[in-house]
Amino acid sequence: MSKVHIRARVNGDPVEFLAEQGMTLLDALRDELGLTGAKEGCGSGDCGACSIMVDERLVCSCLMLAPEAEGRRIETIEGMARDGGLHxxxxxxxxxxxxxxxxxxxxxxxxxxxxxxxxxxxxxxxxxxxxxxxxxxxxxxxxxxxxxxxxxxxxxxxxxx
The missing domain is CATH 1.10.150.120 ([2Fe-2S]-binding domain)
Structure with a gap:
C-alpha cells in the first residue's frame, strides 16, 4: 500500500508525516507523531476516548482517515496545557x-x-x-x-x- 505525505498543523505546530491511505488519524497521531493521549476504546466512534478537534470541530479520530488531515488544524489533549501550566x-x-x-x-x-x-x-x-x-x-x-x-x-x- 502506498503512503501519503501529509502536512497539517497539530497543537499549533506545523507537522509532516507519512501515512498509509487507510490509516486512521488516531493511529497516525499515536504511531507517526507520538501523541498518545487520544485512546482507541471502540474503533467505531461510540466511546469518545479518541476525541480531538479538527478545524475547531469535535471529531472521533478513529473515524477519520489520516489523509483527510491534509491542511487541517488539529488539537489533541497534548496541546491543552500551554505555557507550562494546566488548562x-x-x-x-x-x-x-x-x-x-x-x-x-x-x-x-x-x-x-x-x-x-x-x-x-x-x-x-x-x-x-x-x-x-x-x-x-x-x-x-x-x-x-x-x-x-x-x-x-x-x-x-x-x-x-
Missing part, C-alpha cells in the same frame, strides 16, 4: 477527582474544551448532553460535570476581568 479544565478535573483509571479522561477533556469554546456558559443539562458521547466506566459523571461547570465559571471570570 483550567485539567486543574478542575484534578480538584474534583473527576477521573479514576484515566483512559477516557483525554477524550472528556477535549470534548469539554470544545463545549466551553463554543458555549462558555453552558447549563448542567447542556454539559451532560454535550459529553454524552464520552463513555466512562469508572467515575460516573457527576464529578466530571461539576469539574466542567466549575472550569466554565473560572474561565468566564478570567475573561471578564
Amino acid at each position: 483550567p479544565l485539567q486543574r478542575k478535573f484534578l480538584e474534583h477527582a473527576a477521573l479514576q483509571c484515566g483512559f477516557c479522561t483525554p477524550g472528556l477533556l477535549v470534548a469539554a474544551k470544545a463545549l466551553l469554546d463554543q458555549n462558555p456558559d453552558p447549563t448542567e443539562t447542556e454539559t451532560r448532553f454535550w459529553l454524552a458521547g464520552n463513555l466512562c466506566r469508572c467515575t460516573g459523571y457527576d464529578k466530571v460535570i461539576r469539574a466542567v461547570m466549575d472550569a466554565a465559571a473560572e474561565l468566564r471570570q478570567a475573561h471578564s476581568a
Whole structure:
C-alpha cells in the first residue's frame, strides 16, 4: 500500500508525516507523531476516548482517515496545557477527582474544551448532553460535570476581568 505525505498543523505546530491511505488519524497521531493521549476504546466512534478537534470541530479520530488531515488544524489533549501550566479544565478535573483509571479522561477533556469554546456558559443539562458521547466506566459523571461547570465559571471570570 502506498503512503501519503501529509502536512497539517497539530497543537499549533506545523507537522509532516507519512501515512498509509487507510490509516486512521488516531493511529497516525499515536504511531507517526507520538501523541498518545487520544485512546482507541471502540474503533467505531461510540466511546469518545479518541476525541480531538479538527478545524475547531469535535471529531472521533478513529473515524477519520489520516489523509483527510491534509491542511487541517488539529488539537489533541497534548496541546491543552500551554505555557507550562494546566488548562483550567485539567486543574478542575484534578480538584474534583473527576477521573479514576484515566483512559477516557483525554477524550472528556477535549470534548469539554470544545463545549466551553463554543458555549462558555453552558447549563448542567447542556454539559451532560454535550459529553454524552464520552463513555466512562469508572467515575460516573457527576464529578466530571461539576469539574466542567466549575472550569466554565473560572474561565468566564478570567475573561471578564
